[in-house]
Every structure is written in structure tokens, then in C-alpha cells.
Amino acid sequence: xxxxxxxxLTVGFDTEDGHVHAVKEVSLSLEEGEILAxxxxxxxxxxxxxxxxxxxxxPRTTRLTGSIRLDGRELTTLPEPQMRQVRGKEVSVVFQxxxxxxxPSFTVGFQIAEVLRRHENLSxxxxxxxxxxxxxLVGIPAPAQRIKEYPHQLSGGxxxxxxxxxxxxxxxxxxxxxxPTTALDVTIQAGVLDVxxxxxxxxxxxxILITHDLGVVADIADRAVIMxxxxxxxxxxxxxxxxxxxxxxxxxxxxxLPAAAVGGPGGRRRLAEIPGMVPSPLADPAECAFHARCxxxxxxxLAARPSLVRHGPAHxxxxxxxxxxxxxx
Amino acid sequence: xxxxxxxxxxxxxHYGQVRAVDGLSLTxxxxxxxxxxxxxxxxxxxxxxxxxxxTEPTSGTITLxxxxxxxxxxxxxxxxxxxxxxxxxxxxxSLNPRFSIEQIVSEPLLRHKVMRRREAGxxxxxxxxKVGLRTExxxxxxxxxxxxxxxxxxxxxxxxxxxxxxVADEPVSALDVSVQASVLNLITDxxxxxxxxxxxITHDLSVVEFLADQIAVMYLxxxxxxxxxxxxxxxxxxxxxxxxxxxAPVPDPARARERRRIVLSGDVPSPxxxxxxxxxxxxxxxxxxxxxxxxxxxxxxxxxxxPAACHLVTPERRPDAAVPGRTLEY
Numbered sequence: 260x261x262x263x264x265x266x267x268l269t270v271g272f273d274t275e276d277g278h279v280h281a282v283k284e285v286s287l288s289l290e291e292g293e294i295l296a297x298x299x300x301x302x303x304x305x306x307x308x309x310x311x312x313x314x315x316x317x318p319r320t321t322r323l324t325g326s327i328r329l330d331g332r333e334l335t336t337l338p339e340p341q342m343r344q345v346r347g348k349e350v351s352v353v354f355q356x357x358x359x360x361x362x363p364s365f366t367v368g369f370q371i372a373e374v375l376r377r378h379e380n381l382s383x384x385x386x387x388x389x390x391x392x393x394x395x396l397v398g399i400p401a402p403a404q405r406i407k408e409y410p411h412q413l414s415g416g417x418x419x420x421x422x423x424x425x426x427x428x429x430x431x432x433x434x435x436x437x438x439p440t441t442a443l444d445v446t447i448q449a450g451v452l453d454v455x456x457x458x459x460x461x462x463x464x465x466x467i468l469i470t471h472d473l474g475v476v477a478d479i480a481d482r483a484v485i486m487x488x489x490x491x492x493x494x495x496x497x498x499x500x501x502x503x504x505x506x507x508x509x510x511x512x513x514x515x516l517p518a519a520a521v522g523g524p525g526g527r528r529r530l531a532e533i534p535g536m537v538p539s540p541l542a543d544p545a546e547c548a549f550h551a552r553c554x555x556x557x558x559x560x561l562a563a564r565p566s567l568v569r570h571g572p573a574h575x576x577x578x579x580x581x582x583x584x585x586x587x588x
Numbered sequence: 589x590x591x592x593x594x595x596x597x598x599x600x601x602h603y604g605q606v607r608a609v610d611g612l613s614l615t616x617x618x619x620x621x622x623x624x625x626x627x628x629x630x631x632x633x634x635x636x637x638x639x640x641x642x643t644e645p646t647s648g649t650i651t652l653x654x655x656x657x658x659x660x661x662x663x664x665x666x667x668x669x670x671x672x673x674x675x676x677x678x679x680x681x682s683l684n685p686r687f688s689i690e691q692i693v694s695e696p697l698l699r700h701k702v703m704r705r706r707e708a709g710x711x712x713x714x715x716x717x718k719v720g721l722r723t724e725x726x727x728x729x730x731x732x733x734x735x736x737x738x739x740x741x742x743x744x745x746x747x748x749x750x751x752x753x754x755v756a757d758e759p760v761s762a763l764d765v766s767v768q769a770s771v772l773n774l775i776t777d778x779x780x781x782x783x784x785x786x787x788x789i790t791h792d793l794s795v796v797e798f799l800a801d802q803i804a805v806m807y808l809x810x811x812x813x814x815x816x817x818x819x820x821x822x823x824x825x826x827x828x829x830x831x832x833x834x835x836a837p838v839p840d841p842a843r844a845r846e847r848r849r850i851v852l853s854g855d856v857p858s859p860x861x862x863x864x865x866x867x868x869x870x871x872x873x874x875x876x877x878x879x880x881x882x883x884x885x886x887x888x889x890x891x892x893x894x895p896a897a898c899h900l901v902t903p904e905r906r907p908d909a910a911v912p913g914r915t916l917e918y
Contacts, residue, residue: 300764400854414855415628444627444791446852449835453851471764474837478844497841515769516839517798530773530798533766536734 261288268325280543281307283489292463296480304489313350348378351426355438357418361410367421368406374428393424416447437469488548495574505581555580591654593785599648608634610809621786623796626806636755673746677758679738683730690726693744719744736767757789808867815894825896
């Protein structure tokens with residue numbers, strides 16, 4: 260049993276235009292102290308998959324089936340009062356935009372202490388001392404002064420560190436980080452990624468990192484799930500994924516990066532394009548969702564939908580015609 | 589030598605107390621792509637706006653094709669706008685939602701009285717084809733298009749008058765990787781075919797490495813280093829450029845984990861009150877006394893075309909004896 264087990268997760272939303280199939284039959288597991296990247300382009304379902312764990316999806320319009328077990332405990336059917344104990348304490352979230360996720364009218368010290376007082380019943384003074392320690396943990400200089408400041412007094416990188424401090428205040432088992440460095444400059448991004456690595460090393464926190472950036476995945480993740488049109492297309496340890504991508508979509512993404520086209524022999528090359536567009540999430544035909552854009556697509560891709568098949572010890576891909584190993588990105 | 593398409597001399601733009609651009613000079617030759625790189629607040633977008641006179645420079649001069657346009661009136665500027673166009677970052681807010689694609693792309697033609705409305709259709713169709721859009725798209729409205737298609741419309745609008753200079757401000761930053769690749773290829777192809785010069789403003793180093801002939805790196809309103817792309821990427825001279833290159837995400841786990849990252853301490857100082865001396869000294873791992881008082885000028889130690897604004901590149905200022913082991917390699 261893993262720390263977190265997601266089995267056959269299917270999530271849809273009822274909208275004016277019809278039923279949106281956001282996530283389809285996704286199964287994945289997360290081990291203690293592991294950094295797992297959920298990776299893919301806009302609309303692939305990476306955020307919806309992750310936010311299903313703390314149940315942060317709109318309850319009235321969300322249709323969710325499947326199972327999510329944290330330490331063996333089923334979260335999808337947990338009554339809301341118990342779920343509230345899980346949220347923020349066992350599973351916590353760092354959002355993309357640190358300015359809008361912090362309350363502008365409270366000091367950052369108050370906002371960190373709030374979590375501790377609510378979940379751990381700490382006194383005001385103890386909570387404040389702990390808040391200072393947490394700010395120190397996430398690498399904020401002069402934390403004793405900083406806790407008295409308001410979010411607008413901090414830079415973007417500092418705010419994101421405060422968000423992380425709030426998220427890890429109760430030593431959660433699972434930390435979900437949704438594009439945590441996308442809004443930050445590169446020189447700041449490197450420091451924030453170091454904070455995540457450090458938390459995992461020191462506290463053993465398991466992290467689900469939602470990102471569209473393969474550079475971030477390569478830098479920090481242990482394992483990655485590449486998602487396409489609501490399904491997992493490929494899943495592998497990071498070194499393996501980058502060395503031997505099997506799904507044509509994964510390969511396409513890697514070749515499309517500008518970094519892949521420079522520095523090679525013969526000077527500047529063209530970027531590899533993935534033609535066409537992502538299929539509409541309103542339909543869910545029984546065929547490979549990628550076949551229309553796929554360079555190795557054949558007739559059988561239209562006849563049935565490929566399921567995730569094991570190609571190596573921990574390497575799974577959902578493709579009838581995977582890239583031969585050795586085909587370099 | 590040919591007259592450069594764009595020459596900026598000692599450009600200064602202050603918004604009230606904010607010193608967004610503070611003494612910047614650059615030139616773009618014919619058919620050349622200059623990548624202007626910087627992080628948020630470095631002033632890179634302000635430079636683009638000044639070139640198009642979308643905002644009034646505080647001082648300095650901007651010369652387009654040999655003509656000083658810094659103080660031209662709006663009326664006098666108008667005919668020159670034929671030759672300079674802009675592509676914006678956000679393909680959602682930069683197209684009028686009530687205009688059809690045909691109206692959007694034909695507007696520059698009509699505005700500059702190049703042709704009448706009924707003649708414009710053919711030209712618009714040809715332009716759309718060049719940017720990879722089918723002519724059926726002409727009657728569509730922007731909301732019916734994907735982000736990548738919209739950005740193609742933005743390109744078509746900017747290029748329909750065959751301008752001499754295109755200012756592109758983060759044109760692919762809002763796009764997904766796979767869409768970004770096709771738009772970058774398109775910009776490369778169009779630039780080669782049509783031969784326009786381009787000021788390409790971005791925060792993304794890998795994009796300019798792919799696309800630009802020349803790079804200029806900005807920090808707090810000034811250029812800290814500039815040079816030919818390959819040279820700047822293989823031998824960055826300014827500590828900020830070095831840090832920027834070392835921090836950029838690399839899509840290769842082995843390289844990403846083994847490389848030595850230069851982690852900069854602290855945050856970018858406020859442009860309200862930039863540091864004295866070298867503006868980078870508050871975060872520079874190599875800063876010494878002179879950096880805190882004397883602002884280094886852009887200098888190439890080998891008198892080439894790859895200058896950096898750092899005391900460490902000018903031999904007479906190098907404090908090698910004072911700080912052993914703290915020298916830059918180049």
C-alpha cells in the first residue's frame with residue numbers, strides 16, 4: 260500500500276455546454292517522501308486530478324467516481340467534517356498565484372498561525388513562535404520581522420515561500436503544489452524549487468507537483484505522469500522518461516521545446532510541431548485521443564483506446580505503437 | 589554600412605518616481621532579430637512601448653530608418669507607423685472581440701489607405717495563408733479561435749503592411765509548448781521570407797536562443813550585456829547573465845541535477861530606488877567595493893561586439909589581488 264492511492268479516478272463537470280470529461284480512469288500512487296510531477300498542457304486534467312484529493316472541486320457540478328485512499332482511508336466518501344480535518348493537516352495545497360491566495364488584510368504571521376491554532380490547538384504565543392520557525396524553514400531572511408508584514412510588502416518569491424510555510428505548517432503527509440513557480444522569475448524559481456526539495460529531504464513530505472514545464476520536472480521530480488486529454492499517457496521515473504520516452508505525445512512535447520533545437524550540430528534547426536489541436540473535452544470517443552495528431556497513428560488507434568501497459572519496472576505507456584527504445588527526444 | 593532599422597540612444601523612461609528604463613542604447617540592423625531578455629520589472633516592455641511611441645520617452649532618442657522619431661507629433665508619426673508593428677503577449681485581449689478576423693487583419697491596410705475595403709479581401713486571404721490559417725477563418729470572430737490561432741491573427745495583422753520592424757512582446761509566453769513550437773517556427777519562416785527586423789521581448793532564454801541573432805540582457809532598466817546569440821550563451825560575461833543561464837530550467841534530468849546553479853540572494857531591488865553603483869551589486873556573488881559606488885559602463889574587454897557592464901571585465905578595475913579565486917572566466 261502506498262501513502263496515496265488513486266484508482267480509476269474519473270471526474271466530470273456538468274456545464275451549460277454539456278458534460279465535460281476532465282479526468283478519465285486515472286490511477287496513480289504516491290510514496291512517502293516522493294516528488295511526483297503531473298505534467299501536461301492546458302486542459303489535460305492535471306489540476307483536476309490533484310484537486311480531487313483534498314476535494315477542492317465545486318461540489319454541486321462535479322461528478323466523481325473512483326477511489327482515493329490516503330494511508331488506506333477512503334477520502335471520496337469521507338463526511339465533510341472529517342474531510343476538513345484532512346485538508347490543511349494531512350493534505351495541503353500551494354496555489355500558483357501567491358498574491359490572490361493570501362489574505363491582504365492580515366499579517367503573514369497571523370495567516371500561518373491561523374492554521375496551527377485551528378488544527379493543532381496551539382496557543383497564540385506558541386503559534387507565533389512556530390510561524391517564525393516555519394518562515395526560517397522556507398528560507399525567508401529575518402523571519403521575526405517578516406511575520407509582522409502584510410502580503411503586499413513581500414515580493415512574489417517571498418509570498419510563494421509564505422504560502423509554502425502555511426501549507427507545511429501542520430507537517431502534511433501530502434503537499435500539492437499547483438504550478439508553484441510559473442508566476443516567478445527564473446532566478447527566483449530556482450530558490451523556490453530548492454525549498455520543496457529541502458522539505459522533502461528534511462520532513463519526508465510527499466509532493467504532487469502540477470506543472471506544464473518539463474524543465475521543472477527534470478529538475479525536481481522523482482517520477483512523472485504525462486497527461487493528455489484527461490488520461491495518463493505515460494508514467495515513469497524521471498530519468499527513464501527523459502532517456503526513453505515511449506508515448507509519441509511525450510516525445511512530441513520534448514522535441515517541441517526550443518532548448519531541443521539549439522546547440523546541436525548544424526546550428527539552428529526547426530522545432531518539431533505537434534499538428535492539430537487537443538480534442539474537445541465534451542466528447543469521449545472510444546479511440547486514442549491523440550491519434551489525430553500522432554505521427555505513428557494507425558487504424559487500430561481508431562478502433563480501440565489503448566490502456567496503460569507496463570514497458571519497464573515502473574514505466575507505463577498508453578499506446579499501441581510506442582516509440583522504440585533508443586529513439587532519443 | 590546600412591542604416592540600422594532601429595537605433596535607440598540613451599533612452600530614459602521614468603513613470604513618476606519609477607525608473608523603468610534608465611539610459612539604454614541599442615541598434616537593430618536590417619533583417620536582424622534582437623532578443624531583449626529580462627525578468628519582471630526590468631523595463632523590457634517599456635522599451636518596446638517607447639519604440640512604438642505608445643508612451644513618451646523621458647529623454648534619449650529613437651531613430652527609425654535614419655529618422656529621429658522621438659519628438660514627432662502623433663500626426664507626423666502616423667505615416668511612419670506603416671513600417672513598425674507590434675505583436676502582443678495575450679492573444680485574448682489584443683484582438684477586438686467584435687471584429688471578424690478579416691476586419692482585424694485588413695484594418696492596417698484601410699487605416700493607412702493602402703487599398704479600399706473591397707480590394708483588401710484578397711490581400712488578407714493571402715496573409716492569413718502565410719500565417720497558416722485557412723481563408724474560411726476570415727468571417728470568424730476571435731472567440732471562435734484557439735490561443736495559437738489568435739496569435740497567428742496577431743502576426744497577420746502586424747505583417748500585412750510588410751513592415752520594416754516588428755516589436756514582439758512575449759508573443760509565445762501564453763501558449764502551450766506544442767502550440768508555442770509552431771508559432772516560433774512560423775515567426776522564423778516569416779522573418780526569413782519577408783526580411784523584417786524584430787525586437788523580440790521575452791523572459792524566456794530558450795526562446796531567444798532559438799530565434800535571435802543578437803541578445804541584450806536587461807536588469808533594472810539597463811542593458812548589462814549584449815552580443816551575438818551563440819557567443820553570449822556559450823560565454824556569458826556578466827554575473828547576472830551567468831546566474832540567469834544557470835537558473836533556467838533544463839529539460840534533462842542528469843544535466844539539471846548535476847549543473848552548478850548560481851543562486852542569487854535576495855530579490856530584485858525596487859526601480860523606485862535602484863542601488864547606487866552597479867545596480868546588480870546587492871545580489872551579485874562577486875561584488876566588491878567599486879561595485880557599490882561606480883556604475884560600470886558596457887565594455888568589451890576584447891574590443892568586440894560582446895560588451896558587458898561589469899567591473900570584472902575591465903582589467904584595470906579587477907580586484908583580483910583583493911579577492912583571490914573570485915574571477916570570471918572568459
